[in-house]
Amino acid sequence: MSVKLNFLNKASNKPSSNLILFVDESLKPTNLKKYLPDSEFSYIEDLVKTADSKKSLLKFDISSKKKIVIVIVKKILKDFDIENLGAELYKKVNNGKSSEFNLISDSFNGKNSNFIGHLLHGLKLKSYEFNKYKTKKESRIISINVIGNKNKTNSNQQLKFKALEEGTFYARDLVSEPGNILHPDEYAKRISSLKKFGLKITVCDDKKLKSLGMNALLGVGQGSIRGSYLVIMEWKGLKNDSKPLAFVGKGVCFDTGGYSLKPAKFMEDMTYDMAGSAAVVGLMKNLALRKAKVNAVGVVGLVENMVSGNAQRPGDIVKSYSGKTVEVLNTDAEGRLVLADALTYTEKIFKPKFIIDLATLTGAIIVSLGSEYAGLFSNDDKLSQQIFKSGEKVEEKVWRMPLHKNYDKLMNSKNADMQNINYVGGAGSTTAAQFLQRFIINKTPWAHLDIAGMAFSKYGGALNSGGATGFGVRLLNQLIEDYYE
Numbered sequence: 302m303s304v305k306l307n308f309l310n311k312a313s314n315k316p317s318s319n320l321i322l323f324v325d326e327s328l329k330p331t332n333l334k335k336y337l338p339d340s341e342f343s344y345i346e347d348l349v350k351t352a353d354s355k356k357s358l359l360k361f362d363i364s365s366k367k368k369i370v371i372v373i374v375k376k377i378l379k380d381f382d383i384e385n386l387g388a389e390l391y392k393k394v395n396n397g398k399s400s401e402f403n404l405i406s407d408s409f410n411g412k413n414s415n416f417i418g419h420l421l422h423g424l425k426l427k428s429y430e431f432n433k434y435k436t437k438k439e440s441r442i443i444s445i446n447v448i449g450n451k452n453k454t455n456s457n458q459q460l461k462f463k464a465l466e467e468g469t470f471y472a473r474d475l476v477s478e479p480g481n482i483l484h485p486d487e488y489a490k491r492i493s494s495l496k497k498f499g500l501k502i503t504v505c506d507d508k509k510l511k512s513l514g515m516n517a518l519l520g521v522g523q524g525s526i527r528g529s530y531l532v533i534m535e536w537k538g539l540k541n542d543s544k545p546l547a548f549v550g551k552g553v554c555f556d557t558g559g560y561s562l563k564p565a566k567f568m569e570d571m572t573y574d575m576a577g578s579a580a581v582v583g584l585m586k587n588l589a590l591r592k593a594k595v596n597a598v599g600v601v602g603l604v605e606n607m608v609s610g611n612a613q614r615p616g617d618i619v620k621s622y623s624g625k626t627v628e629v630l631n632t633d634a635e636g637r638l639v640l641a642d643a644l645t646y647t648e649k650i651f652k653p654k655f656i657i658d659l660a661t662l663t664g665a666i667i668v669s670l671g672s673e674y675a676g677l678f679s680n681d682d683k684l685s686q687q688i689f690k691s692g693e694k695v696e697e698k699v700w701r702m703p704l705h706k707n708y709d710k711l712m713n714s715k716n717a718d719m720q721n722i723n724y725v726g727g728a729g730s731t732t733a734a735q736f737l738q739r740f741i742i743n744k745t746p747w748a749h750l751d752i753a754g755m756a757f758s759k760y761g762g763a764l765n766s767g768g769a770t771g772f773g774v775r776l777l778n779q780l781i782e783d784y785y786e
Contacts (some may be wrong), residue, residue: 303428303442303443303726304424304425304428304442304443304444304445305442305443305445305506305673306421306425306443306445306447307444307445307446307447308447308453308454308459309446309447309505310448310450312573315479317326318367318401318402318403319367319368319369319370319394319401319402319403320336320337320368320369320370320374320402320403320404320405321369321370321371321390321394321403321404321405321445322336322369322370322374322405322408323371323373323374323404323405323408323409323410323411323412324349324372324373324374325373325374325375325376325411325678326373326374326376327377327669328349328350328352328373330342330345330346330349330371332408332410333345333371333408334423336405336408337369337499341363341369344361344363345361345369345371348361349371351367356373356583357372357373357389358370358371358372358373358386358389358390358393358623359371359373359385360381360393360396368402370390370393370394370402370523372386372420374409374410374411374416375408376411378411378416378421378636380695381693381694381696382698383416383419383420383423383696384419384420384422384423384426384577384763384764385423385696385763385764386420386423386496387419387420387421387422387423387424387425387426387427388423388424388426388427388724388764390420390423390424390610390613391423391424391427391428391429392425392427394443395428395443396447400441400442400443400444401443401444401445402443402444402445402446403444403446403448404417404445404447404448405449406444406447406448406450406452406453406554407446407447407448407450407451408449409451409452412419412451413452414452415452415454415458416452416453416538417447417452417453417454418458418459418462419526421445421447421454422462422465422466423764425462425466425640425767426466426764427444427763427764427765427766428468428471428475429470429765429766430471431473431474431477431768431769432522433474433477434479434581434654439766442673444525444736451585452770460590460591461591463590464475464586464587464588464590465587465590465774465775465778467586467587467590467619468555468583468584468585468586468587468588468590468771468774468778469583469587469771469775470771471579471582471583471584471586471776472576472580472582472583472584472769472774473765473769473770473772474489474570474747474767474769475575475578475579475582475583475615475766475769475772476492476572476573476575476576476579476756476757476769476771477572477768477769478528478572478756480554480555480605481536481570483554483572483575484525484527484554484555484605485522485525485527485528485529485530485552485603485604486527486528487664488530488532488552488554488575488578488603489504489506489528489530489532489590490659492532492534492582492601493532495534495582495585495586497587498586498589498590499500499536499589499607500534500535500536500586500589501534501535501536501537502530502532502533502534502535503532503533503535504530505530505531505532505668506528506529506530507519507528507529507530509531510529510530510531513622513646514620514621514622514624515531515621515622515646516619516620516621516622516625516642517532517619517620517621517622517639517641517642518602518622518638518639518641518642518643519539519606520613520617520619520629520638521559521604521606521613521632521635521638521639522554522604522605522606523608523611523612524559524606524607524608524609524612524613525604525605525606525607525609525612526607526609526733527554527594527605529602529603529604529605530602530604531600531601531602531603531604531642531643531646532600532601532603533598533599533600534581534582534585534593534598534599534600534601535597535598535599536585536588536589536593536597536598536599537596538588538592538593538594538595539594539595539596540596541650541692542596543651543654544596544651544652544654545595545596545597545598545651545653545654545659546595546596546597546653546654546655546657546781546785547597547598547599547600547647547648547651547653547654547655547656548581548584548585548597548598548599548600548656548658548659548777549578549581549599549600549601549602549640549643549644549647549657549658549659550575550577550578550579550580550581550582550600550601550602550658550659550660551574551578551601551602551636551638551640551658551659551660551661551662552575552577552578552579552602552603552604553571553574553575553576553604553605553606553635553640553641554570554572554574554575554603554604554605555572555605555606555607556571556574556606556633556635556636556723557571557607557608557643558606558615558632558633558717559606559607559612559632559633559635560612560613560614560615560632561609561615561631561632561633561634562608562633563627563633567744570757573661573756573757573769573781574636574659574661575603576659576756576757576769577636577658577659577660577661577750577752577756578601578602578603578659578751579663579769579771580659580752580771580772580773580774580777581599581600581601581659582599583662583771583773583774584599584773584774584777584778585597587774587778588778588781594786595781595785595786597781598647598651599660600643600646600647601643602640602642602643604631604635604639606632606635612632613629613632614629614632615631615632616628616630617631618630618716618717620636621638621641621642621645621646621740622641622642622646623641623642623645623740623742625718625719625739625740626717626718626719627641627714627717627718627719627720627721628714628717628720629720629721630714630717630720630721630722630724631721631722632722634659634722634733635643636661636662636738637660637662637721637733637737638721640658640660640662640725640737640740640741641737641739642740642746643658644658644737644740644741645740645741645742648741648742648743648745649742650706652745653745654682654746654785655684655745655746655747655748656683656741656745656746656747656748657688657747657748657749657750657777658737658747658748658749658750658752658774659750659752660749660750660752660753661728661751661752661753661756662733662734662749662751662753663729663730663733663751663753664729664750664753665728665729665730665733666702666729666730666746666753666754667754668751669730670700670754671753671754671757672724672754673698674699674700674755675692675697675698675699675700675750675751675752675755675772675773676699676700676702676730676734676749676750676751676755677689677699677700677701677702677748677749677750677755678701678702678703678704678730678731678737678738678748678749678751679701679704679746679747679749680704680738680741680744680746680747680749681746681747681748683746684746684747684748685701685748687780687783687784688748688750688776688780689701690783691776691777691779691780691783691784692776692779694779694783695762695776695779696763697755697772697773697775697776699750699776701736702730702731703731704731704734704735704738705731706736708728708735709733709735711723711725711728711735712730712732712735712736712739719736719739721736730751733751734749734751737749750773752772752773755770755773756769756770756771756772757769757770758770
């Protein structure tokens with residue numbers, strides 16, 4: 302099942318056309334009279350009088366062939382409120398066999414200049430489903446004809462919404478793929494295919510990574526028959542050579558935990574341990590599609606953490622790209638090793654304005670924040686505030702957590718420069734972030750987003766129907782739009 306949007310000047314003359322109309326919270330449908338025959342208007346007017354004013358949408362069956370959905374528009378609505386309303390609208394139009402609706406934009410009398418755009422954006426985001434491997438697929442298409450001139454979404458706005466949807470859906474697709482399909486070899490190929498959108502793609506394979514000295518990343522993937530990769534995506538949206546914005550993602554395509562083996566229960570969910578990288582890839586695709594006026598680079602480390610005769614052992618010591626040595630006390634604390642090399646490389650090669658990394662890094666952040674907020678750790682107050690405000694705007698919320706030099710002693714090793722896990726106990730997410738901070742060598746503004754509780758939803762959220770959420774794509778796009786374009 303898919304949703305198709307058609308922007309038209311005139312309505313269909315078919316008498317059976319289903320309608321989507323708008324009223325304000327007073328529930329006085331007088332402005333709808335010109336869009337309905339007298340008999341239908343009288344019927345709707347009577348029903349609306351007895352309707353629950355707390356509801357956001359009302360749906361009425363005029364006949365077996367005609368339905369009318371009335372969207373109740375409250376006076377004060379933020380953009381994400383409107384998008385959530387669009388998600389609710391999707392549930393209404395996706396209920397039953399009706400597959401075509403005329404949305405009469407001229408019936409909207411609110412003050413939000415792009416209400417219809419945000420409404421349809423929310424509807425599209427909610428409509429996503431991953432059914433690639435089902436042999437029986439629902440072929441029904443829901444068509445929504447957007448009719449009228451008021452509150453019209455212009456072509457530039459349509460492009461931005463479409464690019465954001467495609468970037469988010471691409472991230473969701475990547476996270477939804479099973480481990481036997483989206484292993485690091487295949488993942489690197491898929492990212493390479495994004496060249497057609499104008500991105501410059503560089504793939505560093507095992508041989509290149511070894512020559513660079515990325516032994517922290519390579520150590521994680523050495524137990525797999527698949528390769529390990531660092532993939533760089535560059536978007537040059539400005540004619541000048543200004544410093545790029547940098548985004549780094551953890552791409553552990555499947556995580557068994559290595560020799561520090563995870564319990565069998567729910568291990569199948571470890572296909573989403575690459576959700577940080579998927580957000581970076583989806584963001585870069587979005588920036589290219591909408592021709593963002595910014596220079597940006599996305600860097601993802603792609604590995605598979607498996608058990609074999611060649612796998613990394615607890616107690617191994619590796620030398621990272623930065624030159625710092627790490628004692629690997631727990632092979633299931635692998636994401637930070639991948640990010641360590643990726644962060645230092647990004648800072649050294651690109652000298653960016655800032656670095657933001659995303660990773661499903663710790664279960665501890667779920668204990669702290671559940672599935673409502675991603676954990677934000679940063680060395681820069683300004684960048685932190687920008688990320689926080691952008692998250693509030695799109696309802697991809699973050700909450701800043703502490704970093705402090707006193708936590709460093711928990712990560713110091715007797716045998717190397719540091720160890721990869723805190724065995725004293727407590728502050729699991731903070732000590733992981735403290736570990737990552739050691740690989741920001743030149744004090745570049747940096748933020749780490751621990752998205753372990755946000756990347757995947759078994760029950761579905763406001764703008765997704767369960768499964769991969771694509772968390773981070775919309776947040777980081779908003780950050781760029783608000784502060785860096």
